[in-house]
């Protein structure tokens with residue numbers, strides 16, 4: 001279990017997270033939706049220990065970040081590191097020995113190639129493969145479906161279901177509501193750094209309708225297309 005209490009984050013004078021209270025349980029998949037700039041990535045970075053913050057993040061683990069795999073929206077790789085070396089590097093950080101690299105190569109990536117020369121989607125798939133092979137207990141996936149081909153998206157959906165079955169905690173952000181609705185047990189709606197709705201599976205349809213009405217209702221009249 002991860003319990004976030006009264007979490008706030010400022011960049012200078014700009015408050016980007018405001019008094020967030022959230023709980024994430026084992027064996028559950030959570031979705032975070034919200035417009036661009038709502039604070040999803042910042043929240044993920046705080047949970048992952050990459051940012052300082054005000055408030056409290058408690059977990060069942062002595063050090064949460066030793067059990068957490070974070071997939072960034074745009075993973076970064078140093079030059080002259082092959083896909084294989086990158087996977088090995090992350091495995092070493094958890095003292096895990098990978099005996100059969102090809103078996104773990106779920107997306108069939110060219111692992112002998114430098115990771116920095118991969119395409120956008122390939123980079124995302126490599127970063128995901130590496131955190132999966134780390135045998136983490138908690139996975140935070142920032143827009144995992146974005147920029148990845150259809151077949152790989154299906155694989156990612158299957159992986160998320162499998163992680164749930166393995167009693168892991170999975171937290172995903174996505175702008176594709178239908179994908180989240182198919183995958184998640186609970187969805188949190190963020191706006192301006194706050195969690196404004198916590199919605200269980202039974203009410204996903206209602207949330208989607210509300211979100212669409214809000215967006216279209218406010219914006220469409222402003223369009224003056226010629």
Ligand SMILES: Nc1ncnc2c1ncn2[C@@H]1O[C@H](COP(=O)(O)OP(=O)(O)OP(=O)(O)O)[C@@H](O)[C@H]1O
Nearest residue numbers: 011014016034035036037038039040041042043073
């Ligand atoms: N390093 C930073 N320094 C200053 N401000 C930042 C920094 N990182 C993010 N922000 C600001 O924090 C706010 C939240 O950004 P964040 O990236 O968390 O949003 P998001 O919900 O993930 O957006 P998106 O859907 O576009 O990925 C934005 O106003 C952004 O400009």
